[in-house]
Amino acid sequence: MVTHDLIIVGAGLAGMRAAIEAIKTPDLNVAIISKIHPVRSHSGAAQGGINAALGNAAEDSIESHTFDTIKGSDYLGDQDAIEIMCQDAPGDIYELERMGTIFSRDKNGRIAQRPFGGAAQPRACYAADRTGHAILHLLYEQLMKGGVMVYEEWHVIKLVVEDGTARGVVAINLLSGKLHRIRAKAVIFATGGYGRVFHNSTNAHANTGDGMALAYRAGAPLMDMEFVQFHPTTLKSTGILISEAARGEGGYLLNSEGERFMKKYAPNALELASRDVVSRSEQSEIEEGRGIDGCVHLDIRHLGRDKILKLLPQIRDLSITFEGVDPIDEPIPIRPGAHYSMGGIKASVDGMTSIKGFFAAGECACVSVHGANRLGGNSLLEAVVFGRRVGAAAAKFAEEAELADWSESALKDAAAEIASLLNRIEGEPYPKIRQDLQKMMIQYVGVYRDREKLETARVKVSELKARYENVSIQDLGDVFNTDLLGALEVGNLLDLAEAIVEGALNREESRGAHSRTDFTERDDENWMKHTMAYKAEEGVKLDYSNVTKTKYEPTIRKY
Amino acid sequence: MRKKILIRRFDPETVDESFLQAFNVDLPQNATILDALIKIKEEQDGTISFRKSCRSAICGSCAVTVNGVAVLACNSQFKSISWVEGDVIIEPLGNLPVLKDLIVRFYPFWHEVEKTMPWLEPKEEIGEKENIVSAEDVAIIDESANCIMCGCCFGDCTIRETDDNFMGPAALAKAWRFVGDTRDAIKTERLELLSKACNAWDCTRCNLCIDRCPKGVRPLDQIVRIRQEAMKAGIKDNKGARHALAFQSDIKNHGKLNETTMPLKTVGIIRSLGMIPMALRMQMKGKVPFPIQKDIEGIKEVKKIYKIMEVDE
Numbered sequence: 001m002v003t004h005d006l007i008i009v010g011a012g013l014a015g016m017r018a019a020i021e022a023i024k025t026p027d028l029n030v031a032i033i034s035k036i037h038p039v040r041s042h043s044g045a046a047q048g049g050i051n052a053a054l055g056n057a058a059e060d061s062i063e064s065h066t067f068d069t070i071k072g073s074d075y076l077g078d079q080d081a082i083e084i085m086c087q088d089a090p091g092d093i094y095e096l097e098r099m100g101t102i103f104s105r106d107k108n109g110r111i112a113q114r115p116f117g118g119a120a121q122p123r124a125c126y127a128a129d130r131t132g133h134a135i136l137h138l139l140y141e142q143l144m145k146g147g148v149m150v151y152e153e154w155h156v157i158k159l160v161v162e163d164g165t166a167r168g169v170v171a172i173n174l175l176s177g178k179l180h181r182i183r184a185k186a187v188i189f190a191t192g193g194y195g196r197v198f199h200n201s202t203n204a205h206a207n208t209g210d211g212m213a214l215a216y217r218a219g220a221p222l223m224d225m226e227f228v229q230f231h232p233t234t235l236k237s238t239g240i241l242i243s244e245a246a247r248g249e250g251g252y253l254l255n256s257e258g259e260r261f262m263k264k265y266a267p268n269a270l271e272l273a274s275r276d277v278v279s280r281s282e283q284s285e286i287e288e289g290r291g292i293d294g295c296v297h298l299d300i301r302h303l304g305r306d307k308i309l310k311l312l313p314q315i316r317d318l319s320i321t322f323e324g325v326d327p328i329d330e331p332i333p334i335r336p337g338a339h340y341s342m343g344g345i346k347a348s349v350d351g352m353t354s355i356k357g358f359f360a361a362g363e364c365a366c367v368s369v370h371g372a373n374r375l376g377g378n379s380l381l382e383a384v385v386f387g388r389r390v391g392a393a394a395a396k397f398a399e400e401a402e403l404a405d406w407s408e409s410a411l412k413d414a415a416a417e418i419a420s421l422l423n424r425i426e427g428e429p430y431p432k433i434r435q436d437l438q439k440m441m442i443q444y445v446g447v448y449r450d451r452e453k454l455e456t457a458r459v460k461v462s463e464l465k466a467r468y469e470n471v472s473i474q475d476l477g478d479v480f481n482t483d484l485l486g487a488l489e490v491g492n493l494l495d496l497a498e499a500i501v502e503g504a505l506n507r508e509e510s511r512g513a514h515s516r517t518d519f520t521e522r523d524d525e526n527w528m529k530h531t532m533a534y535k536a537e538e539g540v541k542l543d544y545s546n547v548t549k550t551k552y553e554p555t556i557r558k559y
Numbered sequence: 560m561r562k563k564i565l566i567r568r569f570d571p572e573t574v575d576e577s578f579l580q581a582f583n584v585d586l587p588q589n590a591t592i593l594d595a596l597i598k599i600k601e602e603q604d605g606t607i608s609f610r611k612s613c614r615s616a617i618c619g620s621c622a623v624t625v626n627g628v629a630v631l632a633c634n635s636q637f638k639s640i641s642w643v644e645g646d647v648i649i650e651p652l653g654n655l656p657v658l659k660d661l662i663v664r665f666y667p668f669w670h671e672v673e674k675t676m677p678w679l680e681p682k683e684e685i686g687e688k689e690n691i692v693s694a695e696d697v698a699i700i701d702e703s704a705n706c707i708m709c710g711c712c713f714g715d716c717t718i719r720e721t722d723d724n725f726m727g728p729a730a731l732a733k734a735w736r737f738v739g740d741t742r743d744a745i746k747t748e749r750l751e752l753l754s755k756a757c758n759a760w761d762c763t764r765c766n767l768c769i770d771r772c773p774k775g776v777r778p779l780d781q782i783v784r785i786r787q788e789a790m791k792a793g794i795k796d797n798k799g800a801r802h803a804l805a806f807q808s809d810i811k812n813h814g815k816l817n818e819t820t821m822p823l824k825t826v827g828i829i830r831s832l833g834m835i836p837m838a839l840r841m842q843m844k845g846k847v848p849f850p851i852q853k854d855i856e857g858i859k860e861v862k863k864i865y866k867i868m869e870v871d872e
Binding site: 036037039040041042044045093094097098099100102103104105106107108109110111127130133134137141142144145175204205206237238240241314317318321322324429431473474475477478479480481482483 | 570571572573589600601602604605606608609610611612613614615616617618619620634636658659660662664665673677678679681684687688689690691692693694697700701704705706707708736737740742
């Protein structure tokens, strides 16, 4: 059996940042497990920026960043956690730069910053429109420099918990197909989001919320899962992300009448209102018949060729390749698409969960700094700030903890599950179940929700779960069995869909990204609280906990 | 549109040799190679293995070879693969060992990247904020910063195909990202390493890496930049630099190459001795020109050009 002091699952921004912090502890044996190579992680697809009140482009303050984030969260974010994130942000960005991140620069040679939605100042530090890519590769460079062991293309299938303490994980080495026990004193999950629950999604094929589902099954509560961010600008045909930077640099949103319709919905911020507001506005325009073939237009032509080539080269390439539209000459057809999970594994500001020795960081965690709606530029920031903090906290925990025993049943149970899947000759192939889930979720649990839709979704999820009991695969081999991986991922998506639907059905208000047409107002009296979803014998058990408030009183949220 | 697609299959558990398997698949007009692979796997044969993730040309997972050309499957639409005549043939990336079907082992690629010390060695701390770097200084490393490590350039690299000691275009482009970074403290050390052990000079400038790169990294251009910086730094005691200098001296002084004396100048007298048997065989076939040759007619003009360029040897 392999043993490490600290195991980190996931190698995007949060996971790698955690590892780089943890190896600063002398003699601590740290390893990363990731189902894809670290630089393939979806953090690399983040385009527009990472927020920090550096004040390089205009006067700015940590207080302003904090307030914008709390307001953006529709007052569901925990204010103590948000204060920490915004306070730590400048230091973390300077540190990334000194490690070697290639940021775009202003005329004084400082890190360039651009306006982003929901932000009072130009606060998003950027590397053209490939900011996530720049930081992801920087962190992998640091991983190589630090000589961190990486179990590359190993897929974790079980978080092992005994007596309320994490003992390690069971993982498949995809290259050989063999199951392994990996024992550790502390485990961090930094496994990202579950965007692939939905049909229209900006997310990678790999984003199946594996870590959230494993933690949920191991007894950790998932928090605020009903809050799913729909990004306002995703390509019509493929759902591929077009950065908020396109609007940050001055792009317009137009309906079929050529009208900048955001003036009706957010008269002050216009296109730079928060994402939930912009996505709802687009959806309303489309549903009320002012869409263009099921979408609206993002127009950046007036920025001019030079600015587009210099500041938005990737989104130009993406528009040309995947939509056949050159944004220098034509508006880009876009629509809202599932993008980010505000919810996740309930975690403290040091990543601690309800399971001793088990930590979570990044999108898979819910700290909660995003509350009911995340601001653009705050996800990379969360991954970096809390990746560092959780790396340090987990390293400290591992240094002081004793290696606990591990019963043999954990591996046997996991092996039996895999074997039953491989031995099922007759059954339903998993791709159809996944497709049905994704289409159902976007139809009934999308931008606008109501009781009828959500009750339908609840029934359909349980039907899909019943079908999944009989799922089968064609590839029965050991070496790089992507069929087996695909089937396991669908199992994770189904558990998460169930938690999302239950949370959404129960929350009878509209707040941030959760928008109920039958309960259109925010209801602070009854619903200023976090949803906790626990896995029960049958379905989901919900509970609620208080939102932490420091000094920011909830007010009406307008942009 | 209906497409016939041939996929190279290999399963190390059941067969010794790879083979091409044909599939017919209906696809929308703007479908990509990745769309086709997913459709075939999900509807026809679940045993096919290939890597995929972002489907938007940023993660670098899905590089494959399509009718002899390395591409990202996700951003290659059928209408854009203009070199394909007839059936589409999808095979694993070249120059890397195949694990299963379209999945190659990537460790040789990463092994080469790691040789170049691909991380910033920062200069002394400069206070608490960011380093000040001009936009122009960032622009010099901008192309190499675009690299997504997909391996398309490596898979089709003609030098790597014949020489496992050549580290390939991606690793060298990554190396330039640090050589050209004004924040780095060990530029000279890097150039020494790249000129000798890492053989930045072994590239024959075939240009394929520039053609294959899906992200505009232009690896060859970065390799040339490394060479230029190495020469400027006076790192000339290696066969690559000597060859370049000999080349330049022949042209400047005679207007053409003297292929007989070139090996002497590049690798030195001792090592040239090892080439004698081959030279003799070439001599018998009339392939070795007489070592003493006349200058070309316009040599005066050539010399004038050099004078104008103020070439400094």
